[in-house]
Amino acid sequence: MNHKVQSIGVLTSGGDAPGMNAAIRAVVRKGIYHGLKVYGIERGYEGLINGIFREMSLGTVADIVHRGGTMLMTARSQEMMTSDGQRKAADQLRKQGIDALVVIGGDGSFRGAQTLSSQGIPIIGIPATIDNDIPGTDFTIGFDTALNTVIESVSKIRDTATSHERTFIVEVMGRESGSIALHAGLACGAESIIVPEISVDLKEVSSKLLRGHQRGKNHSIIIVAEGAGSAWKIAEDLRLETGFDTRVTILGHIQRGGNPSALDVVIASEMGAKAVELLRSGQSDQMTARVSQEVIGLPMEVAYGPRKPFNYDLYELANQLSI
Structure with a gap:
């Protein structure tokens, strides 16, 4: 960066995640604290391309730290995937006099940010996705809240599973990542956890259910990540193998909503503040990351690495504890 940052734009992009509002609040208040102008950009890159800006004040972000979703709203933009859309986005920032941009979202959002960086716009990315699948950071904003939502839901499902002596297959989000399923399964004491990263023999799952039944267990919970296969087919296959009454619950988008957990608010606040610090120190094309309980800046390319x-150790522990 060859000039001092005096104004910052902030947007949220991609899927919403609990804690995004806390990150927005931190960017706005940290920026104002240091005498910067901060602009909120509504509806992600779509709003950026169309110039939907509003100057933020301390009052603009009052009472949002505990709210789920994103006050700036979010949208997926096909136009931002084109060179013409990327040029329009950069032109809008220059027209508004915005020196730098903070993008809160997942790796897809970061790719859009890097196209602006290549046009000379200083960029910092804040990882926010309930899947917790962005490399380089121990936690992404939203993961802890989504995890606790699953745990609370499974606790309620277990009550009816016990009452009716049923096996429940609970499908959670995670098309390519089994992080939610793994952590929730261990925390809930699920009998089996099925994730896209590991091929599971349903006969082994059936054998575990039958062993539990033989020692007097009258209900079971199986956690399935959506990317690991159809929960309905898994339920039917297990019914045929065991003869047990099976039911399916798909939690779906309930996992994205709700007030963020204390951990997500803390992480989001730290990351939002760090993004402003990085821009003020002349950094660009970086992402914030929480590593060993410290928030640092890393090259944004880390998000696209391995x-x-x-x-696997946690997965094996869950298996050992659910014998």
Whole structure:
């Protein structure tokens, strides 16, 4: 960066995640604290291309730290995937006099940000996705809240599973990442966890259910990540193998909503503040990351490197504890 940042834009892009509002609040208030102008850009890149800006004040972000979703709203923009759309986005920032941009979202959002960086716009990305699948950071904003939403839901499902002596297959989000399923399964004491990273033999799952039944267990919970296969087919296959009454619950978008957990608010606040610090220090094309309980800046390319490794040790522990 060859000039001092005096104004910052902030937008949220891609899927919403609990804690996004806390990150917006941190960017706005940290920026104002240091004498910067901060502009909120509504509806993600679509709003950026169409010039939907509003100057933010301390009052603009009052009472949002505990709210889910994103006050700036979010949208997926096909136009931003084109060179013409990217040029329009950069032109809008220059027209508004915005020196730098903070993008809150996942790796797809970061790719859009890098196209602006290549046009000379200083960019910092803040990782926010409930899947917790962005490399380089221990946690992404929204993961802890989504995890706790699953745990609370499974607790309620277990009550009816016990009452009716049924096996429940609970499908959680995660097309390519089994992080939610793995952590929720361990925390809930699920009998089996099925994730896209590991091929599972349903006969082994059936055998575990039958062993539990033989020692007097009258209900079971199986957690399935959506990318690991059809929950309905898994339920039917297990019914045929065991003869047990099976039911399916698909939690769906309930996992994205709700007030953020304390951990997500803290992480989001730290990351929002760090994004402003990075821009003020002349950094660009970086992402914030939480590593060993400290928020740091990393090259944004880290987000596109080798996939975040699946925690096989945790998976094995869950298997050992659910014998």
